Amino acid sequence: xxxxxxxxxxxxxxxxxxxxxxxxxxxxxxxxxxxxxxxxxxxxxxxxxxxxxxxxxxxxxxxxxxxxxxxxxxxxxxxxxxxxxxxxxxxxxxxxxxxxxxxxxxxxxxxxxxxxxxxxxxxxxxxxxxxxxxxxxxxxxxxxxxxxxxxxxxxxxxxxxxxxxxxxxxxxxxxxxxxxxxxxxxxxxxxxxxxxxxxxxxxxxxxxxxxxxxxxxxxxxxxxxxxxxxxxxxxxxxxxxxxxxxxxxxxxxxxxx
Amino acid sequence: xxxxxxxxxxxxxxxxxxxxxxxxxxxxxxxxxxxxxxxxxxxxxxxxxxxxxxxxxxxxxxxxxxxxxxxxxxxxxxxxxxxxxxxxxxxxxxxxxxxxxxxxxxxxxxxxxxxxxxxxxxxxxxxxxxxxxxxxxxxxxxxxxxxxxxxxxxxxxxxxxxxxxxxxxxxxxxxxxxxxxxxxxxxxxxxxxxxxxxxxxxxxxxxxxxxxxxxxxxxxxxxxxxxxxxxxxxxxxxxxxxxxxxxxxxxxxxxxxxxxxxxxxxxxxxxxxxxxxxxxxxxxxxxxxxxxxxxxxxxxxxxxxxxxxxxxxxxxxxxxxxxxxxxxxxxxxxxxxxxxxxxxxxxxxxxxxxxxxxxxxxxxxxxxxxxxxxxxxxxxxxxxxxxxxxxxxxxxxxxxxxxxxxxxxxxxxxxxxxxxxxxxxxxxxxxxxxxxxxxxxxxxxxxxxxxxxxxxxxxxxxxxxxxxxxxxxxxxxxxxxxxxxxxxxxxxxxxxxxxxxxxxxxxxxxxxxxxxxxxxxxxxxxxxxxxxxxxxxxxxxxxxxxxxxxxxxxxxxxxxxxxxxxxxxxxxxxxxxxxxxxxxxxxxxxxxxxxxxxxxxxxxxxxxxxxxxxxxxxxxxxxxxxxxxxxxxxxxx
Numbered sequence: 001x002x003x004x005x006x007x008x009x010x011x012x013x014x015x016x017x018x019x020x021x022x023x024x025x026x027x028x029x030x031x032x033x034x035x036x037x038x039x040x041x042x043x044x045x046x047x048x049x050x051x052x053x054x055x056x057x058x059x060x061x062x063x064x065x066x067x068x069x070x071x072x073x074x075x076x077x078x079x080x081x082x083x084x085x086x087x088x089x090x091x092x093x094x095x096x097x098x099x100x101x102x103x104x105x106x107x108x109x110x111x112x113x114x115x116x117x118x119x120x121x122x123x124x125x126x127x128x129x130x131x132x133x134x135x136x137x138x139x140x141x142x143x144x145x146x147x148x149x150x151x152x153x154x155x156x157x158x159x160x161x162x163x164x165x166x167x168x169x170x171x172x173x174x175x176x177x178x179x180x181x182x183x184x185x186x187x188x189x190x191x192x193x194x195x196x197x198x199x200x201x202x203x204x205x206x207x208x209x210x211x212x213x214x215x216x217x218x219x220x221x222x223x224x225x226x227x228x229x230x231x232x233x234x235x236x237x238x239x240x241x242x243x244x245x246x247x248x249x250x251x252x253x254x255x256x257x
Numbered sequence: 258x259x260x261x262x263x264x265x266x267x268x269x270x271x272x273x274x275x276x277x278x279x280x281x282x283x284x285x286x287x288x289x290x291x292x293x294x295x296x297x298x299x300x301x302x303x304x305x306x307x308x309x310x311x312x313x314x315x316x317x318x319x320x321x322x323x324x325x326x327x328x329x330x331x332x333x334x335x336x337x338x339x340x341x342x343x344x345x346x347x348x349x350x351x352x353x354x355x356x357x358x359x360x361x362x363x364x365x366x367x368x369x370x371x372x373x374x375x376x377x378x379x380x381x382x383x384x385x386x387x388x389x390x391x392x393x394x395x396x397x398x399x400x401x402x403x404x405x406x407x408x409x410x411x412x413x414x415x416x417x418x419x420x421x422x423x424x425x426x427x428x429x430x431x432x433x434x435x436x437x438x439x440x441x442x443x444x445x446x447x448x449x450x451x452x453x454x455x456x457x458x459x460x461x462x463x464x465x466x467x468x469x470x471x472x473x474x475x476x477x478x479x480x481x482x483x484x485x486x487x488x489x490x491x492x493x494x495x496x497x498x499x500x501x502x503x504x505x506x507x508x509x510x511x512x513x514x515x516x517x518x519x520x521x522x523x524x525x526x527x528x529x530x531x532x533x534x535x536x537x538x539x540x541x542x543x544x545x546x547x548x549x550x551x552x553x554x555x556x557x558x559x560x561x562x563x564x565x566x567x568x569x570x571x572x573x574x575x576x577x578x579x580x581x582x583x584x585x586x587x588x589x590x591x592x593x594x595x596x597x598x599x600x601x602x603x604x605x606x607x608x609x610x611x612x613x614x615x616x617x618x619x620x621x622x623x624x625x626x627x628x629x630x631x632x633x634x635x636x637x638x639x640x641x642x643x644x645x646x647x648x649x650x651x652x653x654x655x656x657x658x659x660x661x662x663x664x665x666x667x668x669x670x671x672x673x674x675x676x677x678x679x680x681x682x683x684x685x686x687x688x689x690x691x692x693x694x695x696x697x698x699x700x701x702x703x704x705x706x707x708x709x710x711x712x713x714x715x716x717x718x719x720x721x722x723x724x725x726x727x728x729x730x731x732x733x734x735x736x737x738x739x740x741x742x743x744x745x746x747x748x749x750x751x752x753x754x755x756x757x758x759x760x761x762x763x764x765x766x767x768x769x770x771x772x773x774x775x776x777x778x779x780x781x782x783x784x785x786x787x788x789x790x791x792x793x794x795x796x797x798x799x800x801x802x803x804x805x806x807x808x809x810x811x812x813x814x815x816x817x818x819x820x821x822x823x824x825x826x827x828x829x830x831x832x833x834x835x836x837x838x839x840x841x842x843x844x845x846x847x848x849x850x851x852x853x854x855x856x857x858x859x860x861x862x863x864x865x866x867x868x869x870x871x872x873x874x875x876x877x878x879x880x881x882x883x884x885x886x887x888x889x890x891x892x893x894x
Contacts, residue, residue: 012805030530032641038535038756045754045809050801053808055323057496059536061637062421063327078640085640110467111806118444121324125436129429130388134308134706137379137386141343144397145390154390154415157422161326190388 001027001093005040007052008100009112017109019098029089033076034059034066036088053112061085061225064160067167068113069100074164074223082162082225102167106174106210117163119209120177127201128181130190145188153187156180158226168223171212176220178206179236180228186239196243203240260513260864260879263667264368269354269885273372276668277711281718288313291717294461294476296448296503298325300420300698301681302482303427304705310434312710317474318431318440321447321466321498326428329484329496330701333420334541334634335404336412337384337698339377344401346409350374356407357696358886360586361661361689362838362854364516364862367885368668369686376707377699381413383706387426391415404694405542405584412695417541417634423698427705446472449742449814450735451479451507451677458507458677459725462735464743466811469804471736471743473727478676478713481507482705485660485682487520489819489826490771491763493657494526494539500815504664504683505822512672513864513877515665515685517822518830521692521839522772523658524590527641528610537656538641540613540634542694545583547618547627548651550574550594552611556601562612562650573597573611577849581893588691588839588852589893591655595772596850598654605652614650655772659697661688661839662829665864665879669712670704673864675720678713680704685862690838746813747803751796755812758793759819762786766823770830775843779831783824790820825865825874832876835859856888 002025010017027036034056041051057065061082068083070076076086091097099113107115145153157180165176182199185191191198214233221230265276283291291314295306298320306318322328342348353374358365385391385399391413392400401410415422434440445466452460452473460475483503487493508514525545527538551572553565573593578585585593594611597603604610619627624647628635635646642652663685670678670686681701688696769782793816801807836845836852837859845853862879 028531028533030643031533032535035533035535039533041808042754042756045798045800046752048798048800051808053806057322057327057498058329058332059497060332060538062418063329063331063496064324065322065327080636081640085637087640087643089643114806117323121326121432121442121444124429125432129433130386131433132383132386132430133311134304134383134430134710135379137382140341140378140381140385141398143385145393146397147393147395150390150393150397153388154422157388157390157415157425158418160421161324184390185388188388188390190386 001029001088001091003027003091004096006096006098009052010109012111013108027088029087031088032059032084033070033086033088034084053114055114056084059084062160064162067102067115067162067164069102069167071098074102074167075225080225080227102163104166104172104211106172107163107166119211120161120163122209123174123178123202123205124181126205127198130185131194143189149187153184156183156187156228156232159228160226162225164223164225165220166211168219169212170217170219171215173214173220174206174209174211175214175233175236176224176228176230178202179232182236182239183232186235195239196246196248199236199239200243200248258877260665260673260862260877261667262366262879263669264366265668269368269371272368273375280711280715283714283717285313289315291315291477292317293478293480293713294474295319295480295482296461297328297482297484297683298428298431299328299330299482299484299681300424300427300701301705302328302480303424303431304702305480305482305680305709306440307427307430307434308706308710309713310439316434316440317443317476319443319446319448319461319463321445323444325431325442325444326425328424329499330424330698331421332496333698334417334539335543336402336414336419336695337380337423338404338411338695339381339413339699340374340411341378341381343399344410348409348411353377353411355886357687357693358689359891360691360693362691362852362891363689363856363860363883363886363888364519364837364881365687365689366881367883372708373687373700373703376703379707380699380702384423384426387430389415389422389426402543403546403584405545405586405590407693408581414543417543417631420698423702427702447811448483448503449506449739451510452731452735453510453674454725454729454731455723457675457722460727460732462732462739464739467806469802469807471739473732473736475725475727475732477722478678478716480678480680480709481664481683482681483683485663486822487657487660489763489823490657490766491760492529492534492537492767494523494537497536500818501822502815502818504679505818507664507672507674507677509867510674511867512674512677513665513866514662514825515862515864516662516829517826517865518770518833518840519661519690519838520657521587521659521661522591522655524587524594524655525613525653526656527638528605528607528652528654538637539656539658540638540651540653542587544613544631544634547622547630548583548613548615549617550583550611550613552597552602552604562604562614571597571602578893585893586691586693588841591772592841592850594655610652610654612650613653615646616650619647657771659692661685661690661692665862669715670709671712671716676716678709680709690840743803743810743814746797746810746817747799749795749797749799751798753796754798755809755816758789758797759816761789762816762820762823765789766826770827773841773843774830776831779827783827783831786820786823786827793817793820828874829863829865833859833863860888
């Protein structure tokens with residue numbers, strides 16, 4: 001099949017970007033979207049031109065490295081699918097495809113389609129953990145978790161940290177990402193002791209990073225390759241409110257060593 | 258040279274306890290004075306970084322990804338083993354130890370494997386405490402399932418995303434220490450060399466993948482947790498950027514590389530669809546719990562699978578290995594699939610595939626149960642192939658997946674280079690010639706949470722370390738070497754891309770050193786690989802600039818090392834003139850096609866020493882003694 005690609009090219013964070021158009025005549029239906037870009041890149045290298053920089057790694061839909069806004073939709077139009085798992089059989093011969101980076105103020109562009117998503121790591125660093133050192137844990141089956149709670153925690157914990165939620169949101173809000181981690185721990189008994197402090201710390205960091213607020217567009221859920229539910233945002237808001245009203249301070253973490 | 262694994266004396270059950278007592282300690286106040294470099298943030302690297310920082314050490318951790326959470330451990334699907342015996346089916350530390358030694362076809366160090374089984378239970382405890390949402394029963398207790406190579410249920414899992422959940426657990430513990438300023442995190446930095454000063458590993462040289470800047474970093478010890486080298490085959494289930502550079506560069510600086518020919522081919526991957534293919538996708542081995550593997554009895558049967566009647570199907574794993582059936586270990590299941598395809602009974606467009614059929618399981622358990630167990634795997638299969646596995650049997654074929662070989666380490670996980678520790682898939686230690694399913698996660702976390710944190714202290718307490726910094730001449734020299742390597746690559750101005758060379762290399766390795774090997778083929782590959790390498794250094798093209806995000810240069814540096822390292826695998830495969838586990842030499846098999854070991858000559862670890870470019874490396878051995886698991890023919894019948 002033949003496709004026409006309009007790809008965002010940008011030398012670096014400061015340079016002005018633009019769309020460039022490429023024609024591919026030998027696309028095979030069984031190719032993944034990224035394999036199609038690999039073919040383009042091989043061609044560009046042989047022509048002595050710089051290939052398109054894009055992030056990817058596992059190509060199994062789990063590492064969260066791949067991104068791309070395809071025809072205006074993060075990870076493309078196929079629901080619950082990362083870009084690396086999107087296949088060309090989902091496109092038609094002769095299609096024009098627009099490929100842009102994930103766009104958000106908190107995800108500055110590095111080059112072409114590569115953006116900086118390290119804000120997510122800093123949010124986890126602020127509170128996305130249970131403070132247990134190696135060696136402290138009790139016997140695993142001494143902590144009982146009702147199956148439904150474990151399943152719900154897993155629904156939230158599946159987040160791959162790709163940032164599609166942010167890219168899809170008109171406010172570039174990271175609330176689905178943050179709520180997924182807050183909810184993962186909120187549904188587990190192990191997460192209770194730090195529940196209030198966690199939500200306060202993570203939300204504070206989220207705001208520092210320059211993400212927008214949630215105004216219920218639900219675009220995040222629609223774009224999420226793991227179909228994480230916006231209901232977790234409601235849980236996070238409740239937890240945040242409760243934590244704020246309770247007067248809990250999220251004290252700076254310290255550690256005895 | 259005969260290598261000493263430094264296994265403690267005494268009965269195997271007591272070795273680790275006694276060793277922990279005998280090891281020297283570093284006081285809490287003194288721990289603050291040491292700085293440890295950790296390269297890699299997968300299960301081993303992340304768990305080690307977190308645990309070392311919790312103890313008070315200063316840690317600098319490096320990943321070439323944008324985030325530590327992208328490491329390829331994240332893609333492990335099936336589960337993690339532990340000897341908890343929750344299902345009351347007769348498991349024990351002893352049995353997990355026994356299964357792992359036998360599964361590795363008697364080419365692992367007994368004492369290491371026993372210790373692995375011992376700490377396996379603590380790993381589950383730790384992960385649960387971290388909030389890893391393992392599968393549970395309605396009672397709220399943890400759930401287990403069975404896995405290839407085991408006759409009982411000892412595998413803990415989180416849907417088909419166990420690796421992801423375990424990695425996120427280790428990652429979150431690590432990020433907590435980053436927040437506490439005990440860990441300094443370096444992202445998008447790739448290690449390109451190891452720096453050795455006065456015979457001790459004291460640092461690394463990295464390239465910043467965004468700016469191209471070459472930088473040195475010193476430490477009091479260097480920990481490599483950089484994973485395996487399956488991508489030497491080009492097509493494998495590894496992530497795109499997985500490579501051998503860190504461990505290979507350490508080898509070139511004097512660390513011994515052990516058993517490089519021990520590579521694992523995983524039986525259940527989605528078959529290749531065309532030349533454009535960039536990777537092969539693994540389908541969790543857990544599918545073999547309920548799926549039945551078969552091919553048509555008659556060669557060349559082109560009917561659709563559902564049109565082939567029961568009596569014209571060959572459920573070959575159940576036929577050949579009635580004791581284990583579809584759960585036969587990976588190497589055995591892979592070779593059986595290859596054998597039936599070589600007989601012309603393979604299916605699919607290429608004839609290189611076998612069916613994995615869930616029709617019986619759906620009939621027996623109902624579609625809902627199958628959906629609950631494997632739903633996301635089925636979806637993934639459908640996305641990639643466009644076929645619905647609830648209705649048509651899946652097609653699978655073996656693919657390179659894991660490498661048991663790696664840098665040689667002693668019982669303390671330290672290489673022959675003092676101060677260089679190697680953990681997880683990057684070392685060679687626990688899986689022998691074949692790894693059992695759900696054991697990689699166990700080993701990565703065992704090394705990182707519960708072994709290295711103790712043994713590294715012993716090294717500090719017993720070694721006098723001079724103060725160093727990155728102004729030292731050894732650092733400058735290593736930086737210069739890296740820079741000139743890059744300049745050389747950039748100036749070739751040839752006509753082929755790094756990927757083209759990688760694909761060529763991969764094909765040679767798969768054809769002559771893949772699922773089965775023979776002397777003639779290996780010798781032939783030893784002629785071809787240097788030719789590809791020569792062409793690489795005279796006909797490679799790289800576009801873009803050195804001092805920029807340059808994906809072509811990154812790839813070229815990795816392929817350059819694969820092209821040298823491939824030869825080491827071939828030498829090792831040639832000199833190990835026996836079959837064992839994943840290393841199948843066609844000359845050594847029983848009449849029924851099973852691997853025939855030669856314990857008299859090869860019950861040892863082969864550890865290779867670099868002796869200069871263009872020279873054949875020296876093969877050292879570490880004899881393996883089996884005191885507790887008697888050497889027997891590994892039968893799964």
